[in-house]
Amino acid sequence: MIAGNWKMNKTASEGVALVKELIPRVRGLEGVDVAVCPPATALYPVGRELAGAAIALGAQDVFWAESGAFTGMISPVMLKDLGCTYVIVGHSERRGRFGKPDESLSEEARRVFGDTDDSVNLKVKAAFKHDLVPIMCCGETLPEREAERTDDVVAGQVRAGLEGLTAEQVAGMVIAYEPVWAIGTGRACEAPEANRVCGLIRQTVKEAFGDAAAERVRIQYGGSVTDANAHELLSQHEIDGALVGGASLEASKFGVIVQAASVIAKELLK
Ligand code: PGA
Numbered sequence: 001m002i003a004g005n006w007k008m009n010k011t012a013s014e015g016v017a018l019v020k021e022l023i024p025r026v027r028g029l030e031g032v033d034v035a036v037c038p039p040a041t042a043l044y045p046v047g048r049e050l051a052g053a054a055i056a057l058g059a060q061d062v063f064w065a066e067s068g069a070f071t072g073m074i075s076p077v078m079l080k081d082l083g084c085t086y087v088i089v090g091h092s093e094r095r096g097r098f099g100k101p102d103e104s105l106s107e108e109a110r111r112v113f114g115d116t117d118d119s120v121n122l123k124v125k126a127a128f129k130h131d132l133v134p135i136m137c138c139g140e141t142l143p144e145r146e147a148e149r150t151d152d153v154v155a156g157q158v159r160a161g162l163e164g165l166t167a168e169q170v171a172g173m174v175i176a177y178e179p180v181w182a183i184g185t186g187r188a189c190e191a192p193e194a195n196r197v198c199g200l201i202r203q204t205v206k207e208a209f210g211d212a213a214a215e216r217v218r219i220q221y222g223g224s225v226t227d228a229n230a231h232e233l234l235s236q237h238e239i240d241g242a243l244v245g246g247a248s249l250e251a252s253k254f255g256v257i258v259q260a261a262s263v264i265a266k267e268l269l270k
Contacts (some may be wrong), residue, residue: 001174001218001241002258004137004248005088008039015042016049018251023053025255031265033241034258036087036248045084050231058086058135064119064126068083070182077132087127088135090120090161092180100255116265124161125216128169133242136161137222138201141163142181150179150228154197155204167209172215174245184225185242188233189228194221195236206225227256 010018015038026034037058038046047057079087095115115123120136127134131164140150154177162170177198182189188199193220198219204216221233222243233239241261247253 001035001220002244002254002261003035003037003088003174003176003220003241003243004085005037005060005091005243005245006039006042006248007060007093007245008043009039009249010038011044012042014045014269016037017156018249019046019049019053019055022254023055025251026055026258027053028259029054029262031269032258032261036041037086037088042082043079043082050083054153056085057083057089059084059132060088060091062087062123062127062132062177063088064122066126068100076126076132079132084132086135087123087132088176089123089127090115090157091137092139092178092183093140095120095189099251103260117157118158123146124173125164127184128165130175135176135220137176137178137243139178139180145179147179150197151200155200158204159208159212160206161206162256165209167213167246170209171213171243174218174220174241175205176220176222177201180223182225186224188224188226188229191229191232191236194233195238196242198236198238198257215252227253227260231256231264232258234261 006163035056035058037060043059049059059079062076062079063070066075066077117212124134124136138154140153144153179189201219202214210217218240220241221239225242225244227248
């Protein structure tokens with residue numbers, strides 16, 4: 001499963017132009033689910049452009065309430081109504097600036113705007129309640145990796161984010177391993193290490209939800225995935241897809257990544 005996270009890029013009209021270019025590049029590719037996650041302002045026109053194409057629509061975040069006095073927030077009902085299939089939850093850029101609380105913000109502001117394991121869990125549950133598939137992100141910062149805390153941090157985020165879900169729900173969702181130090185840096189995690197941590201995520205799912213959920217949950221790697229490294233990363237046994245930021249902004253690069261996934265899926269199905 002390949003998803004493009006456009007982040008705060010592309011106006012509505014630029015987004016439409018991008019998917020117009022992308023649609024023919026991924027047409028007919030088998031064995032891979034594809035989604036684009038434009039900013040909220042572009043969801044409606046991009047979704048309309050995607051009608052009939054094999055590319056699903058995803059949002060970049062969701063609030064957990066269905067409606068009410070939450071100025072600026074977007075509810076799962078609204079996303080569903082726009083035709084979203086997926087929603088990214090707990091991206092490190094929303095858990096605080098680059099995965100850790102931004103110290104320059106007041107505590108109040110951090111409490112309201114910075115996702116925590118608790119708010120991620122609320123959002124994941126809200127997504128399921130409204131039939132959206134969550135792409136839940138997790139990943140360690142560089143200081144956490146250097147302190148050899150990667151496994152604890154990632155397993156902790158996974159356990160907390162999935163708290164209270166059913167095995168069936170977990171089986172149907174997507175978890176993205178996104179080491180914070182690899183995001184937007186051009187420095188992707190080495191494929192064997194990305195594979196190891198994705199395996200750890202699967203093991204964590206297995207312990208909490210059983211074998212079937214662990215087998216079926218789709219685990220993506222994200223962080224500086226490009227058309228050049230996608231094949232190697234996606235060939236790893238524990239990696240079922242990629243969450244792509246920068247390279248999803250160019251139809252040619254994103255198209256090559258989707259093609260790589262399709263080639264690998266076909267090899268696996270042989
Ligand atoms: P990147 O972003 O591909 O630009 O590193 C990935 C992400 O944050 O999802």
